Amino acid sequence: MLKALIFDMDGTLVHSDPLHLRAFVEVLGPKGVVIDDEVYRSRIIGRTNEVIFGGLLPDHSVEEHRDLADEKEAAFRRISSELSPLDGLLGLLAWAQKRDLKIALVTNAPILNAKHMLEVLGLSDAFSVIVTSQDVARGKPDPLPYLTALERLSITADEAIAFEDSPSGMKAAKGAGIYSFGILTGVPAEELKAVGADRTIEDFSARALWDVLEERVAA
Structure with missing residues (x-):
């Protein structure tokens, strides 16, 4: 589930x-x-x-x-003070919160960038767990950042879904055993699939994402 x-x-x-x-x-x-x-x-x-x-x-x-x-x-x-969330993100976060799903951030960025970006996006309070490059001995593509997030969330890999846009990040998420969507903001779908992406989507409004979410919450 x-x-x-x-x-x-x-x-x-x-x-x-x-x-x-x-x-x-x-x-x-x-x-x-x-x-x-x-x-x-x-x-x-x-x-x-x-x-x-x-x-x-x-x-x-x-x-x-x-x-x-x-x-x-x-x-x-x-x-970077005028950036906006990717299409569909705010709707996805609201959907998750209504269902009491935990929400985590795993990034190779330093903590100052993470705090700045979340503030710019209006998401400072959205994540119950944040893992940055300064929290782990090895960053992505090593799975350690994702394994750390799973530990802090007190869940197993099969109880999570991850979202990544780079081959390095996808290797990390899949190395931790997590079902993962590749976000097509900068890398072609075939490159993300080659390193394990289960699905690829343009943004968080994609029907392919919502089909999986509805199936997983109903399990």
Whole structure:
């Protein structure tokens, strides 16, 4: 029986990837690093800052990576004040709350970004459990963030549904054994299916999602 919904943040709750790309360009352009759509999709989306900056600037120190990551996240927060929830999200959250389902957030973002984004979206009180990159020893694609969320929710994997927009996040959710929807805000459906997505949807108003939800709550 369904007891919880678990959401990724960027690209899932909100189509924020274009603004993240802008922030990376602002911070890394002066360093001579070219960040375009292909680099963002193949080397940034769904990854932790540690992995991202280590890969893009391998000749820099770990401390420099952290400083640049902080600068990038500050730039993102500065330009992201007018984002809106993905279509259908607010209706889904209201539906879940009426049925006493638990709602969790699992993100590779730092806690400052998570708090900022939830405030911008008007969702500061929507999640009973929040797992960020600072809560776990290993971020996505490792399943540890999702396993941590399941533990904090006091449920098993078969009692949850997860929502992810990146191959990295999908690997993490499926590695934890959770039925997962791929959100098509930035990555083609075939890429998400290749790493285990059970279904793919454009947004939270999709009929395919509601068919599964109605079936699971009736079980």
